[in-house]
């Protein structure tokens with residue numbers, strides 16, 4: 001296979017090389033995955049679990065090496081990359097546990113009119129077979145592991161296609177599983193073009209399940225070509241945070257200064273829109289501005305750097321242009337928005353028209369759009385005003401308003417007194433509306449990566 005250089009988005013240094021797969025490789029990989037799935041589903045859960053626990057120990061041992069790769073190929077600060085890498089072992093251990101909990105239920109068939117006690121019914125959970133996992137660049141370890149660890153734990157085989165820009169992390173993680181004793185054909189990584197390889201993978205009839213994380217545009221395309229398969233689509237967003245007039249402004253601005261800018265805003269649950277009650281707008285902006293200006297951006301390897309680069313210069317140019325377009329349309333740039341190659345300084349854009357593209361379209365960059373609202377009803381209407389619905393946050397001390405927000409905001413994950421940028425690996429995670437279909441989070445993924453069969457034993461009356 002031809003090797004491709006994978007380069008640092010910060011300075012173009014070569015971080016490593018990855019073999020580029022062809023369409024013929026896709027065909028071979030799926031054929032191997034079919035045999036791998038057959039072997040692995042016939043392997044008892046305690047043996048699968050032991051392999052995963054060994055892989056988790058290797059991921060722990062190799063955490064620093066994985067962090068260096070993440071930061072090198074993705075451009076996020078080493079500080080953030082270490083945080084991400086350190087969760088690898090835990091996610092695999094969680095999957096090893098959940099994969100051993102494939103309980104079913106007994107069916108009360110005699111409650112069906114005309115049925116007696118002569119039948120016995122129950123449900124049985126089994127692996128789906130061949131899983132295709134397609135992941136984005138922004139969390140090259142976490143988003144890969146949230147797919148492959150539960151898939152393997154329950155007995156599936158996986159063909160993984162990581163983002164073109166960040167394959168080295170995926171290869172390093174796959175090596176942990178292989179070194180732990182995962183049999184051949186059970187996990188394969190194919191690096192290459194999403195449109196070519198991705199299309200071949202998702203349309204193949206031998207594949208039973210597609211687990212995709214990426215943009216809404218790609219997810220929409222996949223759902224239109226995949227055919228009859230199980231689909232999990234974790235897609236784009238424009239997450240809102242509501243700051244009400246009774247909120248603790250210092251606390252809320254501390255959280256927003258993190259939640260809008262971590263990973264240079266390239267997070268599906270990043271704070272993109274902040275809807276502030278007009279009564280506290282001035283205090284809010286006064287408190288937020290110095291916190292955002294204190295975020296140190298720069299060389300990802302520098303220990304003082306909090307936030308690194310965008311994934312490519314083209315992405316940095318796009319984000320810079322979006323900020324400028326918002327200002328040309330009447331918004332006010334309070335701070336930031338300057339670009340130096342792949343770095344964009346953290347920006348606060350105020351007076352944003354909530355209907356404008358800057359609020360409505362996913363930005364995926366280090367800027368927040370601040371708009372005002374008059375009271376909770378208007379704030380919720382604005383929070384719900386985009387096509388997306390992944391995460392949302394509400395800052396208030398009023399429990400009635402907290403409950404109203406939890407019930408009325410259209411999002412898959414709602415945080416009261418924090419921003420959407422928070423995740424525990426065990427919690428159900430996924431969006432509504434154009435943010436996707438299905439849930440991740442290890443227990444939820446185990447459910448999505450298995451099929452539930454209904455078994456009926458037909459006895460005779462005694």
Ligand code: NAP
Nearest residue numbers: 136137162163164193194195198214215218234235236268
């Ligand atoms: P993307 O362009 O949609 O790419 C995601 C993955 O899909 C990549 O591996 C890509 O390969 C592949 N791909 C591209 N075209 C394909 C096709 N026709 N068929 C199959 N696969 C194809 O997204 P991205 O720019 O990497 O990631 C950013 C997006 O991901 C944002 O919209 C963000 O909100 C979303 N995201 C969502 C979540 C969530 O949990 N909801 C989490 C993280 C990110 P190439 O790299 O080779 O193009």
